[in-house]
Amino acid sequence: MARSGGSKSSRPARKGGRPAPRGGSASRSPAASAPRPARERASRPEAPDPARSFRLGVVPGATPGKWIAAWRERLPAVALELIPLTVDQQHAALTAGMVDAALVRLPLDAEQLHVIPLYTEVPVAVVPADSHLTAADELDLSDLSGEVVIVPRDDVLHPVVPGAVAPGFDAPETTADAVATVAAGVGVVIAPMSLARLHARRDVAHRPLRDGPPSTMALAWPREGDSPDVQAFVGIVRGRTPNSSR
Template structure:
């Protein structure tokens, strides 16, 4: 049965560049790549459906190892005819009177300032099975959403616009895996995501039990001691008599004409 390595990823993350490198380096290991929801991004690791998962933080990190990859700016998504549609960017204060078509806890900065939350007038959310249906309501002017930039781009439409929100927290993308299952394949994928070359990959470095002995660097004291030993050894060598010749010049003896000007008498 062929070996398979499973990679899960949340909406907005594009693992293509990493899976392409994997296919070049490890063609003998088949990849299974699938998208998961925010609700399941952690579960697919714990139940073994995925060996690694590209997640959107925060998650419960108990028993998991994480590597932070990058951050994404949040954007306001609104109807094309919204009064803020022509703005370069917005702040939460611009949105306090808006109806948010998502859980207020998803955007705590808005939750803590929104009028409908503060005065208790917030109405229940309409049924929305997925983000496409949410965007339908946004386009119709029912409300707004605040999403990571990549998610908004994934579900973009001609009748909605997105603008950066300057004072809400960025979304953090990370690579997660079960700590107890840090296999050579997991190490290889970590290396790919971090941009390591095949020669520097951990899995290609040293076989288990064959770790190279690290050469200790000499301290300044050790270097000075070694220099003193060499100097003492040089001083202890007997002087060597210079070889002389009875007739003619040696290589080191000066020429009888040295110092005379050419053509002198």
Template sequence: MSERVLRVGYVPGVTPDKWARAWRERRDGVLLELVLVEEADAEQAVRDKRIDMALARLPVDRTGLHLVRLYDELPVVVVNREHPAAAYDEIELADLADEQFITGIPEGLIPRANQLTFPPMSAKEAVEVAAAGTGIAVLPMSVARLHHRKDVTHRPVRGPAPTTIALIWLTDRDDATTQAFVGVTRGRTPRSSRG
């Protein structure tokens, strides 16, 4: 008889290693398969049942989904190493109002500069554009670290709301295996009760 598999997707920047280790220690005959999914595809991959669950970045459409918030990610600004923001340990969002935003204007900021129109691009591409000095990108810190280059730096930025990582799965897939993985992400031990 083949071993059952729980397929859990995760978006770039999320590091599911600690949960995978905890799962392997108590898996009860179910193999955990981790699948990297693009951020824009995580919700649909769950809905299409290509994966059983996903560690996704919010927001997602919660219709038909269970969702457990896991943690918030610190927003950072990614700039060329020569950019004035590189001199600070941390920067206020309002201090970036004269900049060109590659990844879209953060909510709550009224830019003073006429904004260039950048095509939709991946985080990696946005970091490449920031490296060229054409603009700046506001990204979750984990994503900025993932795409780090020698010619860019990132600094925490005060003002934008943090992004949230959550575990999502279909409401009709709420079995013991699913709940066991939810327990792992919530830090429950094999002996602790659900809740």
């Protein structure tokens, strides 16, 4: 008696006679089977490393805000630490390794340093808000003849004003102190524009000095302290994109 054919497989045969697999699991892509947690971890930003930081020295008047923002975007794992410096401290801080790099004022002894000039600031005369000197939009040094010119101990311009009157009191310690004296109605202070803005107050005004001594800001770092982090900051200051080569 002939056997029943019901025991044979009812699955459709593939070309070539082999039956098709059940469930379709062989058609899943490798990407679809990748563990989700691993993909999520790869997309998370790298956490800051407290053991690694970049120390940037900054003299008064320097404005590194946009560079700091770019650093935090490109190197979030490296903390940027701002170290306030006076102009008198800037060279020693760099050569003694107190900072990795610094925004400084020239002139600066560059024998042990790399120095990149960045920009030159306009000098201004800071005067009392009610001074007759505010009638002009710009001044010349000759306009300050007969005025009491105050030169603070932290002065960075070393101005020479023909016909100026020497103060009858000791030089103030800081530019901020000198501006406070001007606010009291005594004298004139010559300073870079950034310092005039830093110490701005309602009872003083400032006017550009067309022939006054300028001040150049620069980025400096030790020749022996070059590192990938230093070069990363140099690149940011110079406007390189993350994918730019040196």
